[in-house]
Amino acid sequence: MKVWSILTLHGLLGVPGAIAIGLWLLAFPMIWVDTQFTIIGDPLPFWLAISAETARSLLTTIATAAITTLSMVYSIMLVVFTLAAGNIAPRLLQRFSRDRVNQITAGLLGGTFLYALTVLRASGPELRPEFSIAMAFLLAAASVLQIIHFVHSVSRSVTIDAEVAKISEQLEQQVNALLVETDAGPNDLNEDKLETKLLAQQSGYVTTLNEAVLLQLAREYDTSIAVRVAPGDFVLAGQTLAVAGFDGDNKQAAAAVHSAIVLQAYRGAVDDIRFSIRILLEIALRALSPGVNDSFTAVACADRIAAALVKAVSEGLRADVRCDENGVARLKVPGMSLEDLLNMTLHPLRQASRGNILMLDHLGVVLNSLYSIAGSDAKELIIAHGKALIETARAGDPIEFDLEFLRHRLNFEIEN
Incomplete structure (x- = not known):
């Protein structure tokens, strides 16, 4: 139903x-x-x-x-x-x-x-x-x-550019939802005391995870809930969705948890940030394939991905633990680190751009733009991606002039 x-x-x-x-x-x-x-x-x-x-x-x-x-x-x-x-x-x-x-x-x-x-x-x-x-x-x-x-x-x-822009706007909203600040750390919620396992009633993809409902439920029963799955994960029937501290015989609370974690037969882009990223990557990788050879569509995808990552790169991502209005740690959900986010978006684009100096050059422009707004932790990650970009370009056997041009394109130091 x-x-x-x-x-x-x-x-x-x-x-x-x-x-x-x-x-x-x-x-x-x-x-x-x-x-x-x-x-x-x-x-x-x-x-x-x-x-x-x-x-x-x-x-x-x-x-x-x-x-x-x-x-x-x-x-x-x-x-x-x-x-x-x-x-x-x-x-x-x-x-x-x-x-x-x-x-x-x-x-x-x-x-x-x-x-x-x-x-x-x-x-x-x-x-x-x-x-x-x-x-x-x-x-x-x-x-x-x-x-x-x-x-x-x-x-x-x-129109590809219009669709890419729409998907990017949704991705930006999903990324910005991960920016909520919290003082709770991963050790503020003790999962060892959570003994009630809530199992999936059917197999499917996690498309929606209603954190507000789960947080309210944990506060209502004065306990904590630790979710084991994230939007985009494929869950088998009988697999653990979450563990909680309320009584295992409490069918009402169990039903509330199951209604807050929505499973579907196919993936959707409601809360699944990975799905939105992969749609943009699919468009970009298809455009970079020899059969299509449309580098400018891939350039547009890279630009829109960068636009969606602005706040994540400049402000960082929140921790896994959520607190209620009184500051008590009530909910833990699998998060996504900034490193995971950058790796998921930039690695496939870089690998598919091998031998395409136009796309490699534009990825250098994207890295420069992100570096200019990045925090200290994000700058180290972007430098690592810049080094990988140079190595990928070198693997494509470019002439030395193109390689030097790409190296000077990056406005931050790359170790040789």
Whole structure:
């Protein structure tokens, strides 16, 4: 049920279906208003005046156009999905299905069709629902404007730079969420006293880990919780998700922990920072492959990755232990160190850039930019990556002039 609710909420079923049903149900109070305040035969304003024959023709046209356009919208989305999977990255399909513009467009067109069909059925010789017809006309106008917005959104969806920027913004938010300051150290929470093991009820990827719920739960039971898994990990059924200090027979507390750690059959980018990084890397590595040979797309990915790492490099990352409002250590979650973050993002780009002096040179520019804003600990890591960059360039057998140019590109000292 947990996986199903997430799929329907974020996919092309939950939001469009809710909008369509909402607009369909709107038809019934509108028809009731028309039955209670009938104005047939009275002088009407120009925007309500309509004959019975014209009304039925208008409703028929709106319903036909809405369902036809809805089919076109889904066809366009399938084409975009195919292009994105082939040219950018297959895992972007999840992002497109969660796009609010796509969801609202499908829901508005489906709801307009159902609304017009319902009003058409209620229309007859004894009832010409003028107010309901006026609302159908407004829904049709709104659908046209939404279609225009949809076409604009789709045109941007197949633009690699725009998608890279969107993914980078999400990655930046995920990285910045790791910057919360805490005075607690790894030894402030004693895991030896936590005896209750909470096991996974199914196999799947950890997509969401609600720290606020777990922290509140630990405070409520005056205990501590140590989570054993991180977003992005694949967990087997029966594997330990967390250990806690409350009674193992407390089913309510156990259920709360399981609801805070969401498992899905496939990976998602809700809280999974590794997933967002790997999408950007997948786009960059595909661009650097001999079959594509699009170095400038890889350059854009490197720039956006650097932008997402700004605060992490300048301020550092928080520890694994979380405290409540009273400063008591209550929760421990697997963290990601700055070294892990830099290694995960920079090593694959550097290794794939061997022999590509354009990309190697730009990675040098990225390292310079990060070094200029880095703290003392981060500077040591960036220097190590600069040394690895020189070694990678040397392994590609460049001419000495190119190697010296790259070495001088770095504005910090590299040991030879």
